[in-house]
Amino acid sequence: MSSSDEEGSGEEYLFKIVIIGDSAVGKSNLLSRYARNEFNAHSKATIGVEFQTQSMEIDGKEVKAQIWDTAGQERFRAVTSAYYRGAVGALIVYDITRKTTFESVGRWLDELKTHSDTTVAMMLVGNKCDLENIRDVSVEDGKGLAEAEGLFFMETSALDSTNVIKAFELVIQEIYNNVS
Ligand code: GDP
Ligand code: MG
Numbered sequence: 001m002s003s004s005d006e007e008g009s010g011e012e013y014l015f016k017i018v019i020i021g022d023s024a025v026g027k028s029n030l031l032s033r034y035a036r037n038e039f040n041a042h043s044k045a046t047i048g049v050e051f052q053t054q055s056m057e058i059d060g061k062e063v064k065a066q067i068w069d070t071a072g073q074e075r076f077r078a079v080t081s082a083y084y085r086g087a088v089g090a091l092i093v094y095d096i097t098r099k100t101t102f103e104s105v106g107r108w109l110d111e112l113k114t115h116s117d118t119t120v121a122m123m124l125v126g127n128k129c130d131l132e133n134i135r136d137v138s139v140e141d142g143k144g145l146a147e148a149e150g151l152f153f154m155e156t157s158a159l160d161s162t163n164v165i166k167a168f169e170l171v172i173q174e175i176y177n178n179v180s
Contacts (some may be wrong), residue, residue: 013063015175016051016086017168020108021093022101023075026127029158030093031069034168039159056169058176065089065172084115088178089171093125094137096155102126102137102145109149121174122151125167129155 019027032038035052051068068087073079092108094101105124112120124146126137139155146153152170156163 017089
């Protein structure tokens, strides 16, 4: 996970982060917004890309986040254990306009915990906060669940970019804190 030290260049870190949550909550768009600053209004479930890598600097060190997207298999409730293997961070995403996706968060957390054998930095993400007019999950309910489960919490919009970088960078920072 953390490797090392060519002279002068300092340490390098590579962290695996998974994005989970019900279908169509905006997982793929959160990743494309973060990694490529792109949004797709008609995103296809499967693009075939397993993960994208994005770097940031912490304490003068290069920290690479390898962020995994589900490629749509969550529709079949069968995200494989390989997906979770080695993950040290997770974004659990729901859609603030669909309460059922919020009600699924517990199941996703259980699956994550079942498959992880190490400390995982976890962020609960209420996505699509640009759709305030059709909100179905209150900010308070999101915060409350996050507190009860010991998760960070943020509402985001992959559409207008609200909090997207913040959410990923907070998770990456927390992973760094966990390992350093
Ligand atoms: P995934 O199945 O969880 O990967 O969800 P997608 O990223 O494919 O998004 C599902 C649908 O929601 C697409 O039509 C997106 O354009 C839309 N979407 C994703 N994020 C947002 C957002 O923040 N705001 C709005 N208004 N729509 C979004
Ligand atoms: Mg997707």
